[in-house]
Amino acid sequence: xTHAPVTGRPLKIAVLxxxxxxxxxxxxxxxxxxxxxxxxxxxxxxxxVGVRDVAAxxxxxxxxxxxxxxxxxxxxxxxxxxxLMGGIEPARTLILHAFETGASVVTANKALIAAHGPELYExxxxxxxxxxxxxxxxGAIPVVRALRESLSGDHVRRVLGIVNGTTNYILDxxxxxxxxxxxxxxxAQELGYxxxxxxxxxxxMDAAAKAAIIAALAFHTRMPLAAVAREGITTVTxxxxxxxxxxGYVIKLLAIVEDTEAGVQARVHPSLVPVGxxxxxxxxxxxxxxxEADDAGELMFYGRGAGGAPTASAVLGDIxxxxxxxxxxxxxxxxxxxxxxxxxxxxxAHTRLQIRLVVADRPGVLAxxxxxxxxxxxxxxxxxxxxxxxARTHGGVELxxxxxxxxxxxxxxxxxxxxxxxxxxxxxxxxxxxxx
Amino acid sequence: xTHAPVTGRPLKIAVLxxxxxxxxxxxxxxxxxxxxxxxxxxxxxxxxVGVRDVAAxxxxxxxxxxxxxxxxxxxxxxxxxxxLMGGIEPARTLILHAFETGASVVTANKALIAAHGPELYExxxxxxxxxxxxxxxxGAIPVVRALRESLSGDHVRRVLGIVNGTTNYILDxxxxxxxxxxxxxxxAQELGYxxxxxxxxxxxMDAAAKAAIIAALAFHTRMPLAAVAREGITTVTxxxxxxxxxxGYVIKLLAIVEDTEAGVQARVHPSLVPVGxxxxxxxxxxxxxxxEADDAGELMFYGRGAGGAPTASAVLGDIxxxxxxxxxxxxxxxxxxxxxxxxxxxxxAHTRLQIRLVVADRPGVLAxxxxxxxxxxxxxxxxxxxxxxxARTHGGVELxxxxxxxxxxxxxxxxxxxxxxxxxxxxxxxxxxxxx
Numbered sequence: 077x078t079h080a081p082v083t084g085r086p087l088k089i090a091v092l093x094x095x096x097x098x099x100x101x102x103x104x105x106x107x108x109x110x111x112x113x114x115x116x117x118x119x120x121x122x123x124x125v126g127v128r129d130v131a132a133x134x135x136x137x138x139x140x141x142x143x144x145x146x147x148x149x150x151x152x153x154x155x156x157x158x159x160l161m162g163g164i165e166p167a168r169t170l171i172l173h174a175f176e177t178g179a180s181v182v183t184a185n186k187a188l189i190a191a192h193g194p195e196l197y198e199x200x201x202x203x204x205x206x207x208x209x210x211x212x213x214x215g216a217i218p219v220v221r222a223l224r225e226s227l228s229g230d231h232v233r234r235v236l237g238i239v240n241g242t243t244n245y246i247l248d249x250x251x252x253x254x255x256x257x258x259x260x261x262x263x264a265q266e267l268g269y270x271x272x273x274x275x276x277x278x279x280x281m282d283a284a285a286k287a288a289i290i291a292a293l294a295f296h297t298r299m300p301l302a303a304v305a306r307e308g309i310t311t312v313t314x315x316x317x318x319x320x321x322x323x324g325y326v327i328k329l330l331a332i333v334e335d336t337e338a339g340v341q342a343r344v345h346p347s348l349v350p351v352g353x354x355x356x357x358x359x360x361x362x363x364x365x366x367x368e369a370d371d372a373g374e375l376m377f378y379g380r381g382a383g384g385a386p387t388a389s390a391v392l393g394d395i396x397x398x399x400x401x402x403x404x405x406x407x408x409x410x411x412x413x414x415x416x417x418x419x420x421x422x423x424x425a426h427t428r429l430q431i432r433l434v435v436a437d438r439p440g441v442l443a444x445x446x447x448x449x450x451x452x453x454x455x456x457x458x459x460x461x462x463x464x465x466x467a468r469t470h471g472g473v474e475l476x477x478x479x480x481x482x483x484x485x486x487x488x489x490x491x492x493x494x495x496x497x498x499x500x501x502x503x504x505x506x507x508x509x510x511x512x
Numbered sequence: 513x514t515h516a517p518v519t520g521r522p523l524k525i526a527v528l529x530x531x532x533x534x535x536x537x538x539x540x541x542x543x544x545x546x547x548x549x550x551x552x553x554x555x556x557x558x559x560x561v562g563v564r565d566v567a568a569x570x571x572x573x574x575x576x577x578x579x580x581x582x583x584x585x586x587x588x589x590x591x592x593x594x595x596l597m598g599g600i601e602p603a604r605t606l607i608l609h610a611f612e613t614g615a616s617v618v619t620a621n622k623a624l625i626a627a628h629g630p631e632l633y634e635x636x637x638x639x640x641x642x643x644x645x646x647x648x649x650x651g652a653i654p655v656v657r658a659l660r661e662s663l664s665g666d667h668v669r670r671v672l673g674i675v676n677g678t679t680n681y682i683l684d685x686x687x688x689x690x691x692x693x694x695x696x697x698x699x700a701q702e703l704g705y706x707x708x709x710x711x712x713x714x715x716x717m718d719a720a721a722k723a724a725i726i727a728a729l730a731f732h733t734r735m736p737l738a739a740v741a742r743e744g745i746t747t748v749t750x751x752x753x754x755x756x757x758x759x760g761y762v763i764k765l766l767a768i769v770e771d772t773e774a775g776v777q778a779r780v781h782p783s784l785v786p787v788g789x790x791x792x793x794x795x796x797x798x799x800x801x802x803x804e805a806d807d808a809g810e811l812m813f814y815g816r817g818a819g820g821a822p823t824a825s826a827v828l829g830d831i832x833x834x835x836x837x838x839x840x841x842x843x844x845x846x847x848x849x850x851x852x853x854x855x856x857x858x859x860x861a862h863t864r865l866q867i868r869l870v871v872a873d874r875p876g877v878l879a880x881x882x883x884x885x886x887x888x889x890x891x892x893x894x895x896x897x898x899x900x901x902x903a904r905t906h907g908g909v910e911l912x913x914x915x916x917x918x919x920x921x922x923x924x925x926x927x928x929x930x931x932x933x934x935x936x937x938x939x940x941x942x943x944x945x946x947x948x
Contacts, residue, residue: 100807104665115664115732117846210662216808218654218662226646226654228551229540229828296551354814357793371536371825372652372815378790379811389807392665406842410553 086119087399090154090179092126092147092170093161094138097184097211100388101158101395102138115396118403124150126161126170152177156398158391159183168192175203180402182394184211184387190285190301193292197410206401206408208394213286214239214363216386217379218393222367223293224409231370232294234334236511239286241361241381242277243309243329245269247317247346248359251326256314269361279308280329280344287331290365291342294333297417299342305422307345315466316505319432319476320348323458326356330510334425339418341425347510348430355511366511423485428457428509431491433475434467434502441499445475448497452490455480472501478509522555523835526590526615528562528583528606529597530574533620533647536824537594537831538574551832554839560586562597562606588613592834594827595619604628611639616838618830620647620823626721626737629728633846642837642844644830649722650675650799652822653815654829658803659729660845667806668730670770672783672947675722677797677817678713679745679765681705683753683782684795687762692750705797715744716765716780723767726801727778730769733853741779741858748782751902752941755868755912756784759894762792766946775856783946784866791947802947859921864893864945867927869911870903870938877935881911884933888926891916908937914945 091102105112105122113119125138126147144150147170151157157174159181161167167188172195174181181200183189189196189212200207210220214237223232238244242264249260261278264270276282284304291299309329320327325348333342349356354376358364363381368374380386401407435441442459449456458478467474479487491506527538541548541558549555561574562583580586583606587593593610595617597603603624607617608631617636619625625632625648636643646656650673659668674680678700685696697714700706712718720740727735745765756763761784769778785792790812794800799817804810816822837843871877878895885892894914903910915923927942 104807108665112665115845216666216805217811218658221657221662222654225833226657226829227825228832229544229548229830230652230825354793357790369652369825371540371821371828373819373822375653375813375815377811377813380809383809385807386809389663389666389805392807393662394665396664397661400845401842404843406837407840409551409836 086121087155087402088123088153089120089156089158089395090124090126090150091122091158091160092167093159094125094127095160096384097387097391098125098160100384101160101391104388104392106138112392112396116399116403118399120399123154126150148173151179154179155402156395157181158395159185160391162187164188164191171196172199175199175205178203178205180206180398182208182391182398184209184391186212186285186289190288193289194298201410204407206398208398208408210394211387211390213289214365214381215379215383216389217363217365217377217381218390219290219365219377220293222375222377223290227367227369227372228409230372232335232367233370234332234368235290235294235365236355237286237290237331237365238328238355238358238363239331239365239381240277240283240329241363242270242274243283244358244363245361246278247309247312247327247329250314250317251321252359254314257310257312278310280306283329283331283344287333287342287344290331291333291340295335295340295417297340299340299419303342303419305343305345309346311505312346313505315464316432316507320430320507322460323430323476323478324351325349325430325509326351327507328355328358332510336420336424336426338424339420341420341422343422343425345508347508349511353511423483423488425484426481427484427487428481428512429479429487429491429506430509431477431479431494431506432504433477433494433500434470434472434504435475436499436501437473442475444497444499445477445494448493449477449479449490452486452493454482454486454490470501474504522557523591523838524559524589525556525592525594525831526560526562526586527558527594527596528603529595530561530563531596532820533823533827534561534596536820537596537827540824540828542574548828548832552835552839554835556835559590562586584609587615590615591838592831593617594831595621596827598623600624600627607632608635611635611641614639614641616642616834618644618827618834620645620827622648622721622725626724629725630734637846640843642834644834644844646830647823647826649725650801651815651817651819652825653799653801653813653817654826655726655801655813656729658811658813659726663803663805663808664845666808668771668803669806670804671726671730671768671801672791673722673726673767673801674764674791674794674799675767675801675817676713676719676765677799678706678710679719680794680799681797682714683745683748683763683765686748686750686753687757688795690750693746693748714746716742719765719767719780723769723778723780726767727769727776731771731776731853733776735776735778735855739778739855741781743781745782747941749941751900752868752943756866758896759866759912759914760787761785761866761945762787763943764791764794768946770861772856772860772862774860775854777856777858777861779858779861781944783944785947789947859919859924861920862917863920863923864917864948865915865923865927865942866945867913867915867930867942868940869913869930869936870906870908870940871911872935872937873909878911880933880935881913881930884929885913885915885926888922888929890918890922890926906937910940
């Protein structure tokens, strides 16, 4: 037996933060400690809960005697630190402190892992301790473990993820109930799926942080958050959704990470997905992550990507894993061990576009438009003309083009040239087509 | 650091079996050994491949010098034994031998784990070694790891799985292309999705073995294969598929494991699934496993459940995990540590039925039928009458009833009584409705 024997004393668990997720995790640690102990093969003990203000948090589920505002001391005495405060500081400093004092760390902090993952991985490795963060990406959906462990003998080529429930809810309502963006957003806010200030969700910032984490795991490399190309859903219109539907697509906000010839790449943008694609069937606030790997082929992981209980489920699974290692030896895969792979510029991505144009209603227009595409080496898969009310208010008709696959830079140049053509009254939208 | 230091020498890997999966695994061990070593944090070395007949397997990818028909000796010198022979013996004896000589084991052998899982878990635990078997359930889909590790801090209530690609292909073709069972089966055979003797698939034996494994993992208990209630798809007709579609359902062969008040239960049978359910969108030979857990809520894992490369992906992921433990210490979760939970009889399951009757076309028939259901405490959710050619050949009309949820025993008694009614010419079928 190479593993260390079970320690005689219970493993000491410190939880930092007693918000929605923290409360669920604390509840489980208090009420299910027997089951958790059986699964770990060693007893666990909640030794304290770090909160900002002990008086204010007095009515939480946790016994008042365990509450402390001295997080640093709490961390120093723990075997496992569970960071559920969110934000960069003081979470980052406390986690580094935890590793220094010999604790393993479980966190749900997506912003922190996306921004400071490599620093934290290295600190974990130096300490010979675990850093688990399943809950940082897509809540209870075990995509981090799948990429870190299950697919560790395979080569991931591409991941397409619906990783933000708010934007999926909004786009799904626009698709299935015919709402416009403003209606769908206000409905999402009424139902609690969107914040009063929805910027982080609708502008794709939340999804971009997850894309950075997924890229690092999928390709065993580093993906700075700043290198993730990002576009939100605010410009997506009901007309875009309708045009996509007519062509057999639904619009989803996708986080896409790809291993291309030019390097690895991560981007977030609204995307047309074929209705037959498994991601097209992901409705409401659900999340799903679609993985394409050399040997495994196509895999999809689906579930609730947010909420107190689903996030707590992921955190508790990580606590069991970290505790098993503390009790029996062992270490989570070291993410810092891998070499840096070049990051390809966003302009080097290859994709397809659905371009919606308002054009003059006269002969020769399609020839002019087709020539502009051909000049940039972009070929056309399908073209349709529509007489829409919106186009008529601009004194033209709508022309919808779906291109074949081409370089993003060439597609961008094509769209810019189309906007300059005298036959083109307006470029209504240009949306990427993915998952084909 | 509680974990053992990295060993100085490469980890010795022995592969038993050089069939479709074995060849893929051997290829990866030979050509990707550098990448695998980086992910493990230690070098690995393929030390031999056990085959029945060295001369016959000479043209395989593996160097002839590594081929041996002496599997026992090969096992005795290995750090990790990868069992890809299939069948119960000699696989079982060789795996027990591997644990005795201090090796960890990775296997794709579903029949063996379903029949002898507890014995093997115990042998692994006694030896302080790992037993990994991701590939035994649903190929590359990491459902074993999800249940064993990711959900280890949650309570799984129910799992519904499409775990047999052959039957999903057949039922999907009947649904989408209107084929009858014989046509769909022969198409599946032509395309290589079904064996010349399709019994193990179409009679649900393959799915039952997977159900036994899933139940054991989901509920941390033992589920003998003999306790899995099993019904195949051979009795499903085109008329059943059409009637289901009219009511908003598709028919899938589901492996269902449930934690009920009467105990845990595992069963395999054709099931009506609502078209809006994520499992309804699983087409062709794909597999998917839908998990309902207390905290995580609904999760689904989707992908290719068979084939050389997808199965090899799962095996390689397990090899990396087992090798990491050999190199750095640590141990996979011990499945033998859990107590036995009572197993509920199949008759105690609660489900709903779609009952298709051919009844006499005269007044009072519905009253007679409704009374029979009410007498057994079974209430009706929907009832439709159809004038079908098939019913007409029996001199009646078709009556399709969907019941509310009731005890299986009461539903069985209801169907038996319906068959005896003078108004009922024939019970055409009675299929369970699941996923609602």
